Amino acid sequence: MPNEKKQQIDVKKRIPSPKAKELFHDIRRKHEIGKNDLLISSGLTVSTLTRVLDELVGSGIISESGLGVSTGGRRPILYQVQGDYGYAFGLDISRVTSRLVLLDLAGDKLDATEWRMTEETTPERFMEQIIMQVHEWMDKHHIDFEQVIGMGIGAVGPLNREIGMIEEPEWFAAPGWNHVPAVHMLEDRLGIPVILDNGANTALIAESWANRTKDFRHMLYVHGGTGLRLGMMTDNKLIHGAVDMEGSFGQMIIQADGLPYRTTQGNFGALDTYASVYAIEREVNSRLRTGRSSVLRQLLPSGEPAKFPDIMQALKAMDPLVTEIVTQAATYFGIGLANLLNIMNPEKVILGGPLMTDSNLFFYTATQTAIRKTYHYPKYQVIFSKGTYGEEAIAIGAAQLMLSQLTV
Template identity: 75%
Template sequence: MQDFKEERWNVKERIPSPKAKELFYDIRRKQEISKSDLLASSGLTISTLTRVLDELVSIGVISESGLGASTGGRRPILYQVRGEYGYAFGLDVSRVVSRLILLDLAGQTLEAAEWDMTVDMTPERLIGEVVGRAREWIAAHGIPLDQIIGMGIGAVGPLDREAGIIEEPEWFAAPGWQHVEIVRLIEEALHVPVLLDNGANAAIVAEAWANRGKDFRHMLYVHGGTGLRLSMMSDSKLIYGAADMEGSFGQMIIQADGIPYRTAKGNHGCLDSYASVHAIEREVNSRLRIGRSSRLQQMLESGEPARFSHIMQALKQMDPMVTEVVTQAATYFGIGLANLLNILYPEKVVLGGPLMTDSNLFFYTATQTAIRKTYHYPKYQVIFSKGSYGEEAIAVGAALLMLEQLTC
């Protein structure tokens, strides 16, 4: 195990010079960039810039890609990242579906796989599936092991990131998802460095990468699904609290004497109890039990509870009762979102997860509610987005977190 820990830190030593790290960071944010642009943005002298670029070329992380357009003098040399220098796996460990992807250094997705998190998808089984698939991809692409930068994991919290442990997450269908030493287990199986972060943090890293040309300084990511998950970036850096704060948004109290949380650990009247997948399922089934008419009654077997997939199907058919419930949940979500905006004032908010991807009604109701209740609107303007990577955002972000270790 000690050897793997040492190798994990060696990722940061692949580019040994601080100036080379800074320059590589700038190059990596562009598909191509000219030497003249790097000279202007880096503040380096031409001799230092040339020396550092030569260092990066000799390492193999960048290459000359041709000549740019002339602006009156010599045509400038263009540089780009060499995607084949290294590769990273990204693993999304979530309650409903888990995903694995393979990225190259340029951020291109080469492979992707997913697994339903059924009642028999224990940690042991999922890790076995992930390790087996990773080995298949390494063999299929003929990748030498020293070209694997590592694997990033974006998982449901709470986590101990430093120890690499998934601690006590709730609502996994399979048993055994408590105190899982996932970093150690995968490092020992694959012999590559592994790092762990929560899924919302991974997702916002992916969205920041997708928006890297726009230079948003302050971003929020909110994942609406089985629970509500939150992450923040400021000046392109993840914001970490004293504890893993991924689920804190869902525990925001919006009605102190309101609905009890579904476990003894949560707050009465918290947002999760009004605006999550669980909350929508609970409210729809309650209305069905008291005899409200709905298309769901034709979809379900006698006594079968309505699940989120049924509810979304009925919503697409414009079922009045379901539309009412989803609109109400989205309105509550928008109130919680407005509270965040009134405190943090981000430039962009990315909304992900099944509540957003499966329902335009939820997304637009929530964002319009948030805008109406934002204190400094219209002077303060925020951009809302469903994101660039859809359901793969966490896995992509996890791989990018691993690749970012090169410039740390």
């Protein structure tokens, strides 16, 4: 596909009527929904509902999918989203591994890929990879430019969402990741709408979508990896602070006279210093230098520091040293999580990232610690989950963020 700039199609004008947007929102959150149910939920008259549904069907954004079960009268007409009406790309920009996914309008995943973020993965090179992949998938899946709703990005913060910029993230392997105008770079080269939010928020959007029939009003998402990332949602709406707050959970002070943060910008005794991939690697290597025995000595070349994948391999071998350190880090994480629960009182908490996906020990130690230290327990019950989408949650949620712009 040629790389020329094309005129963007305004996402918010694809469904111009407010009533049509409300109906489409209700239909999109169901696999199928009957006209009678839409009549009840919308509060519209029969004639207005019929007219608006006919408009949506005529535009090709929804379709009639059959007849439902009769409750005494005629069998109701069922409606569903027409998946091939449009498509959205979801991009996860993270420090270690980044991902791109392609969803259709119904939220079904059509394709996915990932990249390791190396010392050569500068913003410019990375964006070129994304642009090439977008073009390749559009050819592969026979997607016309007019069918592309846009691209959502879930990125490491801090961010400026209003101008679409990744501001000053830490710990990328490659240089150049400060003040990256990600939205402008991709909109200019692809000619499609692009929207940016932090990765914890987009992961929470994905998990909220997966739980859309469960009616959870208050949810949290915490990502445990190189750093700690947090997203919050109430009544299916993300909570955005005055500034990007993705990294705020990691700066929670749990020991006022504790260890210094790994950079000069952080707090002494911050949770991130005790309960992140960085913290586990630091503690393991410190103990190895003091002469502690571990299977890591057989796994690593002489003099090489232990990295997180090596540590997880030792954990699977039930290495006592690694088990002790991971348990300690998970306990600290659980204390921080309990502080969040006592303030926010969510109904469900999704825990993602390599600390959770690579280690059942970390997940269960952290959640049990949090439960024991939660105020009003056992009266207050919270559901913990590793989520539905795993490591793809950030990218899938980013695509869903773009699709949700249709009803804004």
